[in-house]
Amino acid sequence: MTVWLERNLPRMVLAPSFIAVLIFVYGFIGWTAWVSLTRSKLMPRYEIDGFIQYKRLFASPRWDTAMDNLYIFGGLFICISMVLGLLLAIMLDQRIRIEGALRTIYLYPMALSMIVTGTAWKWIMNPGLGIQEMVRGWGYESFTFDWIVNPDRAIYAVVIAGIWQSSGFVMALFLAGLRSVDGEIIKAAQVDGIPTWRIYTAIIIPSMAPIFLSAFIVLAHLAIKAFDLVIALTGGGPGYATDLPATYMYAMAFSRGDLGQAASSAMVMMAVVFAIVVPYLYSELRAKPHD
Amino acid sequence: MAPILNIKNLDKAYGPVEILKDINVAIEPGDFLVLVGPSGCGKSTLLNCIAGLEPITGGSIEIGGRDMTSVSPKDRDIAMVFQSYALYPTMSVAKNITFGMKVRGVDAATQEKKLKEVAHQLQIEPYLNRRPSQLSGGQRQRVAIGRALVRDPKLFLFDEPLSNLDAKLRVEMRSEIKKLHHRLGATMVYVTHDQIEAMTLATKIVVLKGGVVQQIGSPAEIYNRPANLFVADFMGSPAMNLVPAKTRPNGQGRLIEIRREDGAPIVLHDHHAGDLPDEVILGLRPEDVAEAGFRAGEDVQEAECLIDMVEPAGADTYVVSRLGGAPFTARLHAETVAKPGETMRLAFDLAKVSYFEPQSGARLN
Amino acid sequence: MTDIPLSTQTSVAGADRKGWSTIALRWLLFVMLGLFALFYLMPLFVMVTTSLKSLEEIRTGSLIALPRSVTLEAWRTAWSGACTGIQCEGLRPYFWNSVLLAVPAVLISTVLGALNGYVIAQWRFKGANIIFALMLFGCFIPFQVVLLPMARMLGILGIAGTIPGLIFVHVIYGLGFTTLFFRNYYVTIPHELVKAAKVDGAGFLRIFFAIFLPLSLPIITVSVIWQFTQIWNDFLFGVSFSSAGTQPVTVALNNIVNSTTGVKEYNVDMAAAIIAGLPTLFVYVLAGKYFIRGLTAGSVKG
Structure with a gap:
């Protein structure tokens, strides 16, 4: 009995978590997938009725806007965060005496809730009393910065706040990458008389490819899940101008009472994440099967 | 005397991959058994199986006359020393040594007494309150041995305990382990990839390759009469010279003909050679080749050889020529006059010769 | 887990050539780093100063101006009086x-x-x-x-x-x-x-x-x-x-x-x-x- 217990204790310890994950992750994904194939409205129904919800979804102009916004937001957010993060990391890598303090400053927004970030930027960017008014107060009467209330520009306001929140994190990742490059290679290059900028472009940055990939995955993941930032900053508005898939899904699930739409939009989000994350995870786990 | 460790028909596989195949080994109390072989030969796995840290797929393991095949490690009456020392990093040296006793519920006074004994024996008293991270490699090694000693087990298991030490320390610790073995009269099983360690420590050696036992025997047997080409090549440094040769009967014994690229073949007459096939691999250790005149006897045969290379090694000088298409090393006096490019008369002591079957590699004489 | 070595071990910036262009570049670097620091700090600064101003001052003053008279009234309201819908118990x-x-x-x-x-x-x-x-x-x-x-x-x-x-x-x-x-x-x-x-x-x-x-x-x-x-x-x-x-x-x-x-x-x-x-x-x-x-x-x- 005790031998049996001792032998099986590891499995028994892991079992509850494993079962929880099976049910609450995979079971729930299955449930959502199922419901996305039904005509569920306010209450879930379980008679499968084909891809009607997906047809509705792709025909919905609001979803169209949400997906367009995801491309704009995701694209700009990822690219600018990466470029900015890399730039900051390289600048910080130049033996700056106050590096620690600067790093803390660049990274602190990551500790904040997106709701806090959204609230702050909503105030800063509001045309009545924010930046626009401030610059006008300096004498530039025609200065306009009304992105947050301008349906054509509002999504870019979300991008600004998103970058402010996340670029410091990319900086930290890249800085770690820069510092982990084999010192002897750099010394060898310096002995060969290669200029500093060439050392970066020809040696260090190419060797950081895995970090670029990691940063991309994390940022893409943040972009797809972006929900609270939009809620706090624009509430999805003006109108539906800053709707993202996440806010669309939430609206369908909790204010519109359209479970079918909520489920199918969640599945589409899931598919997008799958397409990005699965190859990455696969290669990560393949590369290091044990340790 | 009943064997203290008796391994019968042991098999070990991970899924379809066979790690150990039909291992049979038995040792007597007081034996020092060394498991030696190249990395990946299964020697550490075998030790883990003896310890009960790895389940076995077939066969049985007896320790002290009891079947221990499915007994958990803590009840096998063993103690083990690991390559990485495996000291508990957050515990002091003293706690490391007494942890096992504490787990077993040994009373504090006995723990203290045993700790003192062992600490004295290994001269680690000054560091009893330190953490492992504050110790040097050699000190850690002593603590790891101390942790095993307090157990007073039937069987000590050592898993490459010296391979993380530098060369000088390794030699020191090696002789200390040997002394310990004598003093305690304990039975030890010791895994190493270092054949010198195996030779110096063992009373019995098991040579493993690819999970199969190649030879079991005393160090002298293994060294002088290797069972096959693998053992011949693996044990001894520099390695045994192994060259292809042709044989033919010649009255009493046989003539051994070794091809040379730069001249007529060498023909040696082995008076005591029994029945040999026409083609063999001849094996002769470097110390069994001397300068002509330094060794005499019926079995010493001489021949002129062209010297390729001379490697002075302090106490000896190694002289390399080419025989049978392979380098052939002779271990000569430090003062030898051999020079590369010149010829020299060498004496081959055929009393020590080994013959192997070229295909199977098995010993023929 | 990859531990990030945040201590400077091998920084590329090495050779101390004292040319004026090097010095200018160094200054440019500091200016850039400073500007970015401002970008990241600005929202926090604005949040803190705004929270210490009265509503009146917010309407009349500039976004980035320091408060003329510091008041903790807003903090008090936020903590225990602000309305979240119907209830007004603050945060x-x-x-x-x-x-x-x-x-x-x-x-x-x-x-x-x-x-x-x-x-x-x-x-x-x-x-x-x-x-x-x-x-x-x-x-x-x-x-x-x-x-x-x-x-x-x-x-x-x-x-x-x-x-x-x-x-x-x-x-x-x-x-x-x-x-x-x-x-x-x-x-x-x-x-x-x-x-x-x-x-x-x-x-x-x-x-x-x-x-x-x-x-x-x-x-x-x-x-x-x-x-x-x-x-x-x-x-x-x-x-x-x-x-x-x-x-x-x-x-x-x-x-x-x-x-x-x-x-x-x-x-x-x-x-x-x-x-x-x-x-x-x-x-x-x-x-x-x-x-x-x-x-x-x-x-x-x-």
């Missing part, structure tokens, strides 16, 4: 909701993650790696995909709209990360340690408590900080699974900011936002190193 009750929610959820998920990581890294059995991969993947799903069934499940379990319900949700979806942290940490500890302890007679739990747990302080810190930040800052689960009295602070903050009744009190909004952000900011300033480790561990695995 205080919701702040405590978040504490009551975060503390148990962080502890439970960290303990479970430690045990899971210990099993997966040191007691490998057939299928353990597959289980790990399945758990790891759970970290990456967009939570929208579990929102609907979870809402129903909480109802079935009778904990819908309660703090225990939210704790449950956060533990479940935090497990993947905590397990990942501990697994990656324990995987670097040689297996011989477990073997030695087994020979010494210690069992599964004894080895964990006597040997592994005392080693784990750094990774426990990482896990606690990561989980605390995640749970404190969560909005999606909070807004989906809480009811009127059990909302966490992020949801309450959003309600205060977006409540349509009465005049817009920007100073109260800012004070509330700072209050909601303070705990995680505090943790970040106190233990930034571990915070960064958690962030990077989630992305740079191996």
Whole structure:
């Protein structure tokens, strides 16, 4: 009995978590997938009725806007965060005496809730009393910065706040990458008389490819899940101008009472994440099967 | 005397991959058994199986006359020393040594007494309150041995305990382990990839390759009469010279003909050679080749050889020529006059010769 | 886990050539770094100054001006008087909701993650790696995909709209990360340690408590900080699974900011936002190193 217990204790310890994950992750994904194939409205129904919800979804102009916004937001957010993060990391890598303090400053927004970030930027960017008014107060009467209330520009306001929140994190990742490059290679290059900028472009940055990939995955993941930032900053508005898939899904699930739409939009989000994350995870786990 | 460790028909596989195949080994109390072989030969796995840290797929393991095949490690009456020392990093040296006793519920006074004994024996008293991270490699090694000693087990298991030490320390610790073995009269099983360690420590050696036992025997047997080409090549440094040769009967014994690229073949007459096939691999250790005149006897045969290379090694000088298409090393006096490019008369002591079957590699004489 | 070497070991900036162009470049570098620092600090600065101004001063003054007369009125209102819809109790009750929610959820998920990581890294059995991969993947799903069934499940379990319900949700979806942290940490500890302890007679739990747990302080810190930040800052689960009295602070903050009744009190909004952000900011300033480790561990695995 005790031998049996001792032998099986590891499995028994892991079992509850494993079962929880099976049910609450995979079971729930299955449930959502199922419901996305039904005509569920306010209450879930379980008679499968084909891809009607997906047809509705792709025909919905609001979803169209949400997906367009995801491309704009995701694209700009990822690219600018990466470029900015890399730039900051390289600048910080130049033996700056106050590096620690600067790093803390660049990274602190990551500790904040997106709701806090959204609230702050909503105030800063509001045309009545924010930046626009401030610059006008300096004498530039025609200065306009009304992105947050301008349906054509509002999504870019979300991008600004998103970058402010996340670029410091990319900086930290890249800085770690820069510092982990084999010192002897750099010394060898310096002995060969290669200029500093060439050392970066020809040696260090190419060797950081895995970090670029990691940063991309994390940022893409943040972009797809972006929900609270939009809620706090624009509430999805003006109108539906800053709707993202996440806010669309939430609206369908909790204010519109359209479970079918909520489920199918969640599945589409899931598919997008799958397409990005699965190859990455696969290669990560393949590369290091044990340790 | 009943064997203290008796391994019968042991098999070990991970899924379809066979790690150990039909291992049979038995040792007597007081034996020092060394498991030696190249990395990946299964020697550490075998030790883990003896310890009960790895389940076995077939066969049985007896320790002290009891079947221990499915007994958990803590009840096998063993103690083990690991390559990485495996000291508990957050515990002091003293706690490391007494942890096992504490787990077993040994009373504090006995723990203290045993700790003192062992600490004295290994001269680690000054560091009893330190953490492992504050110790040097050699000190850690002593603590790891101390942790095993307090157990007073039937069987000590050592898993490459010296391979993380530098060369000088390794030699020191090696002789200390040997002394310990004598003093305690304990039975030890010791895994190493270092054949010198195996030779110096063992009373019995098991040579493993690819999970199969190649030879079991005393160090002298293994060294002088290797069972096959693998053992011949693996044990001894520099390695045994192994060259292809042709044989033919010649009255009493046989003539051994070794091809040379730069001249007529060498023909040696082995008076005591029994029945040999026409083609063999001849094996002769470097110390069994001397300068002509330094060794005499019926079995010493001489021949002129062209010297390729001379490697002075302090106490000896190694002289390399080419025989049978392979380098052939002779271990000569430090003062030898051999020079590369010149010829020299060498004496081959055929009393020590080994013959192997070229295909199977098995010993023929 | 990849530990990021934040100490400068091999910086490329090396050769000290004292040309004027080098000096100019150096100055440019400092100016750039300073400007970026301003960019990151500006919102915090604006939040703090706004929260200390009166509404009157906000209307008449400039966004970035320092307050002429400092008043803590907005902070008082934000803490105990601001309206989140119908109720006007300020953030205080919701702040405590978040504490009551975060503390148990962080502890439970960290303990479970430690045990899971210990099993997966040191007691490998057939299928353990597959289980790990399945758990790891759970970290990456967009939570929208579990929102609907979870809402129903909480109802079935009778904990819908309660703090225990939210704790449950956060533990479940935090497990993947905590397990990942501990697994990656324990995987670097040689297996011989477990073997030695087994020979010494210690069992599964004894080895964990006597040997592994005392080693784990750094990774426990990482896990606690990561989980605390995640749970404190969560909005999606909070807004989906809480009811009127059990909302966490992020949801309450959003309600205060977006409540349509009465005049817009920007100073109260800012004070509330700072209050909601303070705990995680505090943790970040106190233990930034571990915070960064958690962030990077989630992305740079191996």
